[in-house]
Amino acid sequence: MSDPRELYQQVILEHNKKPRNFGKLEPCTHYAHGLNPLCGDDIEVSLVVEDGIVKDVKFQGHGCAISQASSSLMTVNVKGKPVHEAEIMVEQFREMIRGKLDPATEPHSLGKLTLFQGVKDLPSRVKCAVLPWATLHSALEGKDDASTE
Amino acid sequence: MSENKSSTDEHGWTPIKDGALDVAAIRADFPLLNTPFHGKQMVYLDSAVSGQVPQPVIDRMDHYQRFEHTNVHRGVSTLSQEATDRFEEAREKVRGFLNAASSKEIIWTRGTTEAINLVAQSWGRANVQAGDEILLSAMEHHANIVPWQMLAQERGAKICVIPMNDAGELILDDLDTLITPRTKIIGLIHVSNVLGTINPVKEIIAKAHAKGVPVLVDGAQSVPHMTVDVQDLDADFFVFSGHKLSGPTGIGVLYGKKALLEKMPPWHGGGSMILSVSWEKTTYIGLPGKFEAGTPAITQAIGLGAAIDYLQGIGVDNIAAYEHELLNYATEQLSKIEGLRIIGNARKKASVVSFVLDGIHPHDVGSILDHDGVVVRAGHHCAQPVMKRMGVPATTRASFAYYNTREDVDALVGGILKVKGIFG
Incomplete structure (x- = not known):
């Protein structure tokens, strides 16, 4: 296992402390509530999508630094993007966390999100990092709930 | 104790040094x-x-599995008889451990959760009707909430809660009003798995009995830490798991007062729990077999017996x-x-x-x-x-x-x- 200090880098700690786009959009066009029943992490994602573009996105809820920072960085990265690009990021983020996409050698559009790469060596934390993305995916699919199980 | 160690007494147990543990x-x-x-x-x-x-518990299960194993309560072979004896000796150890009046009151289950489900479904379905109340404490584990909620939903009964204070102690001042004429059973955690609180179960049981209400005590977190005497507590049901007690997973215990268990219908049906089966009718054996359909977790029961020996040795x-x-x-x-x-x-x-x-x-x-x-x-x-x-x-x-x-x-x-x- 990698040293958890490699994962708890400044950017992640900072986003945990001061999450961006925290709150709930009302009204919104898309919404989902994500739960991790194993640990109780709880995240709500709301979006305003217009003409196939994510005009605005917010999240709220509680969870560990990994899930909070993952949520915060997710909102920063998908805001202003076309929905299909956001969906590609969901897929690439999941693949990276599962160790199936190596951002150093394979093409991707994850940008700063590669900071979460270290989670793949902490199997018990994979679901923490993925929960906001699973919730975003559910919201975009028109389902109103998501679960890591 | 393990063979490579010399600091054991003549019974093989670690001696206590100066009142503290070695x-x-x-x-x-x-x-x-x-x-x-x-x-x-x-x-x-x-x-x-x-x-x-600990190694002695692992060794006991290993020995059983290697040299003593077959199914229990079956056939006339010496091997089966001896496996049955070892299995029933483990039940007797549990009886002694809880100071139950009879080993017929000791039912093997997969664990605490299954034991509570057994009571909720067998005793519960026979006794809980629409409008009845099931009283639980505010500090229950999901294992002592969900089986009762399932029963309550099925029957149209209601779950009521004994509150607790900020320190994590149950507030018992209003217990007499919380126990109503509709209260059918009280489910109570002995020691909170989160807060560590040791609840005054004996006192609560006495108050419940004064109103004719039986009490199920979830002892999963109490038996590893303290001597439990179910007769002294006057618990109607007491449940625990082997694996919290330095024993294996997959084995647990339902203790129930004989008078209650005898009136309860069987829960799981199958082999071992029957007296006779025909296409028209099946009759059941008595306690404890009535509640033990199918081949039980024999190795694990013997392992739990060894874990009890180990703890009692200390x-x-x-x-x-x-x-x-x-x-x-x-x-x-x-x-x-x-x-x-x-x-x-x-x-x-x-x-x-x-x-x-x-x-x-x-x-x-x-x-x-x-x-x-x-x-x-x-x-x-x-x-x-x-x-x-x-x-x-x-x-x-x-x-x-x-x-x-x-x-x-x-x-x-x-x-x-x-x-x-x-x-x-």
Whole structure:
């Protein structure tokens, strides 16, 4: 296992402390509530999508630094993007966390999100990092709930 | 005790030195505690999730599996008779351990959860009707909530709750009004798996009985820490799991008063629990077999018997006294950490300490401690209503057993200081 200090880098700690786009959009066009029943992490994602573009996105809820920072960085990265690009990021983020996409050698559009790469060596934390993305995916699919199980 | 160790008495048990436990000798019995973990000495502070298993218990199961095994309660072979004897001896050990009046009152289950489901579905379906009430405490584990909710939904009954205060003690002032003429049963956790609170179950049972209401006591977290006498408590049902008691998983116990168990219909049907079967009608055998359909967890039952022998060899009262000292030391040391708040400050506690750190989520605490070889549990501990009552989404929990030491507490404290360092 990698040293958890490699994962708890400044950017992640900072986003945990001061999450961006925290709150709930009302009204919104898309919404989902994500739960991790194993640990109780709880995240709500709301979006305003217009003409196939994510005009605005917010999240709220509680969870560990990994899930909070993952949520915060997710909102920063998908805001202003076309929905299909956001969906590609969901897929690439999941693949990276599962160790199936190596951002150093394979093409991707994850940008700063590669900071979460270290989670793949902490199997018990994979679901923490993925929960906001699973919730975003559910919201975009028109389902109103998501679960890591 | 294990063969490679000399500090045992003539019965093979670790002797108690000067009123304290010989913890070094005890620890030598636990292979897992002596195996490097992330390259470090394992500091196992998660016995409330599952106790570690000592070598004599592993050896007993290994011996049974190698040389004594076949099915029980079947056939006339000597092998089957002897396997049955070993299996029934384990039941008798449980009877003695709980001081039950009869081994017929000891039903094997897969664990605490299955034992509660058995009572909820067999006793519950026979006794709970629409409009009835099931009274539970505010600090129950999901295992003593969900089976009753399922029954309540099926029957149109209602779940009522005995509240608790901020320290994590049940508020019993209004117990007499909480027990109404519609109350059919009370489900009560003996020791809280989150808060460590030791509940005054004997007092609550006496009040319930004064109104004719039976009580089920969830003893999963009490039997590892204290001597339990079901007759003294006057518990109607008492349930626990083998794996919290340094025994194997897959085995647990339902104790029930004979008069209650005899009136209850069988739960699972199948082989072993029948007197005769025809296409027209099946008749059932008596206790305890009536509730034990199919081939039981024989190896595990024998393993649980060996775990009881092991604990009684050390002395459950000695364990309780030792763990109490360890709890006091841990509480004192953890309280010195700035920004740390202990969740659960009851006057009577078993050796379980839940805590939160300002601005740092328990999962992050758990992950970083894990890297240092300190194993704790982080999360809601299968007790979401307790989390909600205490106003926290989750806690980090350290739970101490008779094989833990002050050095383990120090390692925990060191780990927490490191977490604080990382999070600034």
